[in-house]
Amino acid sequence: MSIEAHQDWLNKQSRVSLMHGPTPLEPLDRLSEELGGPRIWLKRDDCTGLATGGNKTRKLEFLMAQAIEQGADTVVTYGAVQSNHARQTAAACAKLGLACHLLLSERVDWPHENYTRQGNVLLDKLFGGQLHICSLNDVAATRETLLQQFADADRSVFEIPAGGSSPRGALGYSRCLQELATQCETQNIAPDMIVHASASAGTQAGLVFGRSLLDIDSHILGINVFHPDPQTLKDRVAFIVNGMFDTWSEIRALRPLQIDVNHAYFGDAYGIPTKACIDAINIAAQFEGVLFDPVYSGKALAALIDQINLGNLSHLSDVVLLHTGGSASLGAYADAFDD
Ligand SMILES: Cc1ncc(COP(=O)(O)O)c(C=O)c1O
Structure with missing residues (x-):
């Protein structure tokens, strides 16, 4: 080709x-x-x-187009606490006027205060992302609860896998x-x-x-x-x-x-x-x-x-x-x- x-x-x-x-x-x-x-x-x-x-920007160009085509009003995605993908997804949602929920797992053993306050976490919040931080073991249950809440509220959800992959x-x-x-x-x-x-x-x-x-x-x-x-x-x-x-x-x-x-x-x-x-x-x-x-x-x-x-x-x-x-x-x- x-x-x-x-x-x-x-x-x-x-x-x-x-x-x-x-x-x-x-x-x-x-x-x-x-x-x-x-x-x-x-x-x-x-x-x-x-x-x-x-x-993540290049991946999100294709993924967000699909979210819009499907009439989503809410995006849910996944990553580690300092996920770059989460930060870029939050920004893309801000630009396109969609709600953004970030389910972030505590999978990295980096026990310093900056890790949970600075960098991507700070930017996620600035872009209006809603953070749901939980242990790695709790990801599945937290996801289920969150998706149920959105279903009860008649929200139209588009899920993006970790890393947009x-x-x-x-x-x-x-x-x-x-x-x-x-x-x-x-x-x-x-x-x-x-x-x-x-x-x-x-x-x-x-x-x-x-x-x-x-x-x-x-x-x-x-x-x-x-x-x-x-x-x-x-x-x-x-x-x-x-x-x-x-x-x-x-x-x-x-x-x-x-x-x-x-x-x-x-x-x-x-x-x-x-x-x-x-x-x-x-x-x-x-x-x-x-x-x-x-x-x-x-x-x-x-x-x-x-x-x-x-x-x-x-x-x-x-x-x-x-x-x-x-x-x-x-x-x-x-x-x-x-x-
Ligand atoms: C800065 C950066 N580089 C590389 C990667 C790896 O890309 P992929 O997840 O598509 O393998 C990521 C994924 O999170 C990332 O944030």
Whole structure:
């Protein structure tokens, strides 16, 4: 499928406009020189514009269109307490005039006051999101109670899965790959690799789906930041991609799916920053003036830096780091930066 045919097909899917785009593709020349490996290009999806930006904006463009088509007046979504997806969903709801309920689970053992007051929590509230915070074990029961309350009040609810990671949400990253392919053509580069943080799997699923349709050779590598067992992430990516082919049965893959995950930068647990991640955040800030986050994009950057330092990428000329955002949580993790 040509880029144009893919674009025409995507343009037929319902989408609301929420983002600034195309997001820039910028070389990180000072960092590349310091590391001495391939030239690093940063795809700036931290600059999507909505509510300080991030990867959820692209997914929400497709998901919120469906909410509106279904006549929803209330959106319910899920995530960890410092969920970037929750923050962007709250902002999208504010922009579109929908009520927003955020069911946030206490799944991260980061016992600092900033975690529950600052960062995404503060912004969720500013955007008018209603927060329902509960333990991980209580999520199902809290959801049931909430949905029953809405049914009793005759509210029309649209549920969005954690991370916006459904086949429809993942279309946002098929669209991103197409945008990136056009930028690479214009800048005359053919990146050997696209690296990004992967968690609820919708970003990677959209990229893998797009790559199977378009004539793009870049190797896509998801850095697992969420699943204690990386096979769960691979299975989840495959599940969403297969769901995309089921939903849009007119689309056929041109080549086999390739799902690659690196688990070496996960650390102790989801939401717990590693030392390499904190170092990477400091390096990017001081060499490039760019902010990364301690849960997602910082771990992806740490992975890329380490792989270059190990010499594993020395045969490559250009790599793209997809910046998925997340810096809104930096204040919530201020304690991670104490010396
Ligand atoms: C900043 C950031 N980067 C990366 C990801 C991972 O994206 P996905 O959940 O689509 O795998 C997330 C998900 O929450 C995120 O907030």
